[in-house]
Amino acid sequence: MQWIEIDRLALSHNLEQFRRLIGSDRKLLATVKANAYGHGILEVEKIVRPQGADWLGVHSVREGILLRENEVDCPILVMGYVAFDELELCMEHDLRITVYNPETIEHLGSLTSRSKRKVHLHVKIETGTYRQGVREEDLFSFVEKIQRNPGLALEGLSSHFANIEDTTDHSYARFQLDNFKRICQKLEDKGISIPIKHIACTAAAILFPETYFDMVRIGIGMYGLWPSKETYLSCILQNREPIQLKPVLTWKTRVAQIKKVPKGAYVGYGCTYRTTRETMLAVLPIGYSDGYPREFSNASYVLVKGQRAPVRGRVAMNFIMIDVTDIPDVGIEEEVVILGEDREDRITAGDLARLSDTINYEIVTRINSQIPRIIVPSN
Numbered sequence: 001m002q003w004i005e006i007d008r009l010a011l012s013h014n015l016e017q018f019r020r021l022i023g024s025d026r027k028l029l030a031t032v033k034a035n036a037y038g039h040g041i042l043e044v045e046k047i048v049r050p051q052g053a054d055w056l057g058v059h060s061v062r063e064g065i066l067l068r069e070n071e072v073d074c075p076i077l078v079m080g081y082v083a084f085d086e087l088e089l090c091m092e093h094d095l096r097i098t099v100y101n102p103e104t105i106e107h108l109g110s111l112t113s114r115s116k117r118k119v120h121l122h123v124k125i126e127t128g129t130y131r132q133g134v135r136e137e138d139l140f141s142f143v144e145k146i147q148r149n150p151g152l153a154l155e156g157l158s159s160h161f162a163n164i165e166d167t168t169d170h171s172y173a174r175f176q177l178d179n180f181k182r183i184c185q186k187l188e189d190k191g192i193s194i195p196i197k198h199i200a201c202t203a204a205a206i207l208f209p210e211t212y213f214d215m216v217r218i219g220i221g222m223y224g225l226w227p228s229k230e231t232y233l234s235c236i237l238q239n240r241e242p243i244q245l246k247p248v249l250t251w252k253t254r255v256a257q258i259k260k261v262p263k264g265a266y267v268g269y270g271c272t273y274r275t276t277r278e279t280m281l282a283v284l285p286i287g288y289s290d291g292y293p294r295e296f297s298n299a300s301y302v303l304v305k306g307q308r309a310p311v312r313g314r315v316a317m318n319f320i321m322i323d324v325t326d327i328p329d330v331g332i333e334e335e336v337v338i339l340g341e342d343r344e345d346r347i348t349a350g351d352l353a354r355l356s357d358t359i360n361y362e363i364v365t366r367i368n369s370q371i372p373r374i375i376v377p378s379n
Contacts, residue, residue, distance in 0.1 A: 001253060001254050001256065001285050001333075002251070002252060002253035002254075002285065002286055002290065002338075002371055003251075003252055003253075003371060003372045003373075003374055004038075004039070004040065004249060004250070004251055004252075004367065004371055004372065004373045004374065005249070005250040005251075005252065005340070005374050005376045006039055006040060006043050006044070006047075006248055006249060006373055006374065006375045006376065007246070007247075007248050007249075007250070007376060007377075008047055008375050008376065008377055009246075009377060010224055010246035010247065010248045011044065011047050011048065011051075011222070011223070011224075011248045012047060012051045013244075013246050014221065014222050014223070014224050014245055014246060014248070015028075015030070015048055015051045015052065015053065015218075015222060016051070016052075017243050017244060017245065018202075018205055018216070018218050018221065018222065018243075019052055021205055021206070021209075021243065022200075022205060022209075022212050022216045023212075026212055026213075026214060026215060026216055027054040027055055027196065027214060027215035027216070028052065028053055028054050028055070028215070028216055028218060029053070029054065029055040029056065029057045029077065029198070029215055029216065029217045029218065030044075030045075030048045030049075030053035030055070030056055030057065030218060030222055031056075031057040031079075031217055031218060031219035031222070032044055032045060032048075032056050032057065032058060032063070032067075033057060033058050033059035033060075033063060033079065033080070033219075034059060034365045035365070035369045036223075037219065037220060037223050037361065037364050037365050038249065038291075038364035038365045038366065038367040038369075039223055039248060039249050039364065039373065040369075040373030041058075041063060041066065041067070042066070042067075042070055043373045043374075043375050045067060045070075045072055046375070047375065048222070049072070049074060053074075054074065054075070054215075055074060055075045055076070055077060055215065056072065056074060056075075056076045056077070057076075057077050057079050057217055057219075058076060058077070058078055058079065058080075059078070059079055059080035060078065060080055061078055061082055061086040061089055061090060061095065063078075064076045064078050064090070064093060064095040065089065065093050065095075068093040068094070068095075075096060075120075076094075076095050076096060077095075077096040077098065077122060077156075078090065078095050078096065078097055078098060079098050080098070081132070082097050082098075082099075082104065084103075084104070084107045087104070087107055087108055087111055088111055090119070091111060091112075091115060091117045091119055092117075094117075096120045096121070096122055096155065096156070097119065097120070097121055097122070098121075098122050098123075098124050098132070098158065099121050099122070099123055099124070099146075100123065100124045100125075100132050100133050100134045100142075102141075102142060102145055105142070105145045105146055105149070105152070106145075108121075108149065108151070108152055109145075109148075109149040109151070109152065111151075112149060112150075112151025112152060113149075113151065115151065117151065118151060118152075118153055119151060119152050119153065120153045120155040120156075121146060121152055121153065121154055121155060121156070122155060122156030122157065122158050122196070122198075123139075123142065123143065123146075123154065123156070123157050123158070124158050124159065124160075125139060125157060125158070125159050125180070125183055126159070127159040127160075127176040127177075127179040127180050127183070127199075128162055128172065128175060128176045128179060129159070129160050129161070129162040129176070130162075131160070132160075133159065133160075136179070136183055139183065139186075139187075140190070143187065143192060147192075154192070154193075154194065155195055155196055156194065156195065156196040156197065156198060156215075157183075157184060157187070157194045157196075157197050157198075158197070158198045158199060159176065159179075159180050159199045160199070160201070161173050161176055161199070161201060161203070161204060162176065164201070164203045164204055164207070164231075165203045165227040165228040165230060165231055166228065166230060167230055168230050168233055168234045168237060170207070170208075170234070173204070173208070176199075177199065177208070177210065177211060180197075180199050184197055195214070196214045196215050197213040197214050197215075198213055198214060198215040198216065198217060199211055199213065200212055200213070200216040200217060201217055201218075201219060201227075202218055202219050202220050202221035202222070202227050202231075203221075203227040203228070203231045204216075205218060205221070206221065206227075206231060206235060206240075206242075206243055207231065207234055207235065207238065207240075220360070220361055221243070221245060223247070223248045223249065223364065224245045224246045224247035224248045224249075225245065225247065225349055225350075225360045225361075225364070226245065226350075226360075228359070247340070247341075247348065247349070249339065249340065249349075249364060250337065250339065250340030250341065251337070251338040251339040251340060251367065251371075252335060252336065252337055252338065252340070253284050253285060253286050253336050253338060254284075254285075254333040254334060254335055254336060255282045255283070255284060255304075255330065255331070255332055255333060255334040255336060256282075256283045256284060256285045256319075256332070257282070257283040257332070258280065258281070258282055258283075258324070258330060258331065258332060259280075259281050259283070260278065260279070260280055260281075261275055261278070261279045261280075261281050262275070262278055263275055263276065263277050263278050263279075265279075266313075267281065267312045267313035267321055268297075268312070268313025268314045268316065268321055269313070269314045269316055270313075270314055272297065272298060272313055272314050273298050273312045273313045275312075277325070278325075279312075279323055279325050280323070280324050280325045280330070281312065281321045281322065281323060281324070282304070282309070282321070282322050282324045282330055282334070282336075283319055283320075283321055284302070284319065284320050284321070284322060284336055285318060285319060286318070286319070286320055286338060287315055287316045287317045287318040287319050287320060288315055288316070288317055289317045289318060289368065290318075290367065290368045290371060291366040291367040291368050292315055292320065292338065293315065293356050293366070294314065294315045295315075295355060295356035295357075296311055296315050296320075296352070296355055296356065297311065297313065297314040297315045298310075298311060298312065298313065298314075299311065299355050300352065300355055301322075301347070302322055302336050302337060302338055302347070303336065303337040303342035303343075303345055303346075303347060304322070304324055304327050304330055304334060304336050304337075304342075305327055305330070305334070305342075305343070306342045306343025306344055306345055307326075307327050307345070308345065309322040309323055309324050309327060309336075310322065310323050322336075339352065339363070339364075348360070349363040349364050
């Protein structure tokens, strides 16, 4: 008895904001990995593709296949690691592959020698994040391995910023950008053509037009969430008008039970909360198995009839209790907003992130994928 509402107009608005920023000449990749940051991969795809997303970005082969099985025909880039036994699936479903291991190229070469399919590769290069990526000193030999295989096409060159969202001092991001530019130039000087160069994420798209190159990968911002307060502040410090983003997701449930509890009663597992007055509790069918973390125990709140109702006791696997003593006439199956707007108040992903010392990304992406996602015209 809970559901996620996806605001079609808000998502379309956000995408239009980024399209306006990067212009019509560059490709826009809509990142839908991790179930579209918790928003629903198929639901989001239905909105962003008609609104002008040129490519979709996923983390896993499984996500790419899900899109193909639902008749999505645009280019799909797998940005995560592809295991050797998944490479043939990428070929079968025409998925672009991010590569950085020579062993992957060897396996692909063997597969393409027995097939007429062309595999499009995006080489991830190391510019200073030290996660995925080919080291600069290994790049030429890596590219030569690709070029020796007629079934492999070097389509893209990519990298990723390490701390562009975490600070207002962007000297390290500029260091990485300079590395990327230098490596691109080295390849071009060798006569190696790279049709699609891409390094920009949401924060880079907002702050640094020089990062756009041929394609921009939009993630968290597409869903109406700022990458960080530092990104917003950087915008102000650069005398830029901040991009107008609208949150896309609202998480709702209904009251499962109302009960009167006497003063001095213990609430929930571990007896971690004790009432200080006669209290009206509402039981909600939501818990940490749904992505509502235990850190919210006795710390968070929800919205009932537009008013804040605090969480009392521990968050359990499937239930939480809230105090509705001061909210009149709350009944069974009353609608409750867990995350989102209700009348004049709003609970943001950032609000919840601060309660559990994390980031807004984690709040939305951890929402259980089995909870129904419903596209609504506008909240």
